[in-house]
Amino acid sequence: MADEAAILKALESVSGPGGKSIVAAGLVSGINVSGGKVFVSLSGDPARAKELEVLAVAVEGAVKTVPGVEAAIVTLTAEKAPAPAAPPPGQAPQRKPIAAIEKIKYIVAVSSGKGGVGKSTTSANLALGLSALGWRVGLLDADIFGPSAPRLFGLGGQKPEVVDNRLVPLEAYGVKVMSIGFLVDEDVPMIWRGPMVVQALGQLLGEVAWGELDALVVDMPPGTGDVQLTMAQQVPLAGAVVVSTPQDLALIDARRGVAMFQRVETPILGVVENMSYFLCPHCGGRTDIFSHGGARQDAEALGVPFLGEVPLDLAIRETSDAGTPVVATDPKGKYAAVYIDLAEKVKTALETRTRRAPPKIVVG
Numbered sequence: 001m002a003d004e005a006a007i008l009k010a011l012e013s014v015s016g017p018g019g020k021s022i023v024a025a026g027l028v029s030g031i032n033v034s035g036g037k038v039f040v041s042l043s044g045d046p047a048r049a050k051e052l053e054v055l056a057v058a059v060e061g062a063v064k065t066v067p068g069v070e071a072a073i074v075t076l077t078a079e080k081a082p083a084p085a086a087p088p089p090g091q092a093p094q095r096k097p098i099a100a101i102e103k104i105k106y107i108v109a110v111s112s113g114k115g116g117v118g119k120s121t122t123s124a125n126l127a128l129g130l131s132a133l134g135w136r137v138g139l140l141d142a143d144i145f146g147p148s149a150p151r152l153f154g155l156g157g158q159k160p161e162v163v164d165n166r167l168v169p170l171e172a173y174g175v176k177v178m179s180i181g182f183l184v185d186e187d188v189p190m191i192w193r194g195p196m197v198v199q200a201l202g203q204l205l206g207e208v209a210w211g212e213l214d215a216l217v218v219d220m221p222p223g224t225g226d227v228q229l230t231m232a233q234q235v236p237l238a239g240a241v242v243v244s245t246p247q248d249l250a251l252i253d254a255r256r257g258v259a260m261f262q263r264v265e266t267p268i269l270g271v272v273e274n275m276s277y278f279l280c281p282h283c284g285g286r287t288d289i290f291s292h293g294g295a296r297q298d299a300e301a302l303g304v305p306f307l308g309e310v311p312l313d314l315a316i317r318e319t320s321d322a323g324t325p326v327v328a329t330d331p332k333g334k335y336a337a338v339y340i341d342l343a344e345k346v347k348t349a350l351e352t353r354t355r356r357a358p359p360k361i362v363v364g
């Protein structure tokens with residue numbers, strides 16, 4: 001089987017700008033070997049995208065000369081990406097489906113206007129809650145800026161296998177999990193930004209053997225910039241859940257999140273208020289640390305459903321960080337009940353909505 005050293009050696013033979021090897025020129029930002037499949041990411045100035053595209057072809061050829069390599073996937077990443085062209089006024093951007101995900105009934109995005117509000121914790125427990133309700137569930141960690149599914153599901157350090165040229169998602173607590181974190185080493189700088197990254201994600205979606213699923217929960221990157229907008233456009237989403245904490249600042253961003261999904265005509269399944277209130281483990285007293293209730297009021301004002309409040313609690317943090325999420329490890333507990341209730345509301349919302357027309361599948 002090929003290893004990273006052999007791939008690196010092969011890459012040294014590829015000349016970049018000025019005749020220098022692309023390795024010496026610092027253009028190679030990641031190498032991952034998974035069975036016979038090799039992923040290489042090249043990063044560079046987006047203004048020189050054409051040049052990088054030509055290099056990608058050369059890289060693919062060089063990687064394929066290494067014994068044991070069955071397939072080479074080269075992704076281009078950029079530090080600063082140009083904004084995608086805005087759609088004409090009053091018109092939703094065109095949805096361009098990119099992946100072979102036809103056996104997934106509902107794809108649900110979990111998003112937040114800003115980072116650190118508990119989007120990944122909510123995604124993981126929502127996926128587990130849907131699974132507890134009897135659904136076949138997958139979780140795609142698309143948070144390219146800080147993938148956390150490997151940690152949340154206790155899968156850190158593991159790599160997906162490749163079978164029949166497709167990545168096989170890892171499985172934890174009955175949920176199929178795929179994360180960009182499985183494919184990029186933690187010490188590789190995260191230069192996965194901009195539309196080129198979106199392209200890589202689309203490739204990843206289509207390259208994964210999800211099999212038949214009732215729901216795929218997509219943990220989106222935080223924010224409402226171009227990356228998120230393009231992803232929301234390109235993945236055929238059945239609906240979106242927006243997570244917010246009750247502070248004003250988080251709520252302003254959450255409103256932007258709702259507006260973003262509305263712009264690409266994705267139904268908003270609802271808003272979740274995370275870290276809504278604090279229950280003291282010693283005296284049982286309740287404190288509304290971040291002035292609880294703001295997300296509910298906002299949801300009402302925006303005319304979108306409010307899905308529930310998740311308390312700020314040490315047990316939720318500890319179990320998330322330990323890779324033992326509450327819904328899986330204490331399914332009868334009070335925290336699991338909060339997330340299962342959330343999952344029930346999401347399931348009902350999905351089932352009662354008319355299914356979005358299946359996407360046209362574009363492979364390659």
Ligand SMILES: Nc1ncnc2c1ncn2[C@@H]1O[C@H](COP(=O)(O)OP(=O)(O)OP(=O)(O)O)[C@@H](O)[C@H]1O
Pocket residue numbers: 112114115116117118119120121122143146148222274275310311312313314316317318320321
């Ligand atoms: N309800 C909660 N109670 C206590 N801790 C929580 C709760 N929700 C999330 N946390 C903790 O807050 C931290 C951030 O949560 P998480 O990683 O889910 O946020 P995120 O919005 O996905 O962040 P990022 O934008 O960095 O990806 C984690 O340590 C998590 O365990």
